[in-house]
Amino acid sequence: MARTMVTLVGGFPPVWVQAAVLMACLPPAATCYAAAQQYRLYVEQSASGILIGTAASVVTVTATLYLITHGLVPVFSP
Numbered sequence: 001m002a003r004t005m006v007t008l009v010g011g012f013p014p015v016w017v018q019a020a021v022l023m024a025c026l027p028p029a030a031t032c033y034a035a036a037q038q039y040r041l042y043v044e045q046s047a048s049g050i051l052i053g054t055a056a057s058v059v060t061v062t063a064t065l066y067l068i069t070h071g072l073v074p075v076f077s078p
Helices: 002-009 014-024 031-039 043-069
Strands: none
Touching: 002 014, 014 043, 031 043
């Protein structure tokens, strides 16, 4: 989805498209938990979501790095 959005906007060098794809597969930020704790809303749920997202990112980041380094992410040149 990130690759599609970046290529639809167009004009970006392939390295920026690859960076956007890599950034899209990163785990959720801890700022979600900080905001939940500050407002005392959904603290446990946000912590659980961050834990699950971080565990899943072990697979997604590794797979995405493999695809990018082996040139398997199709990038449309400007």
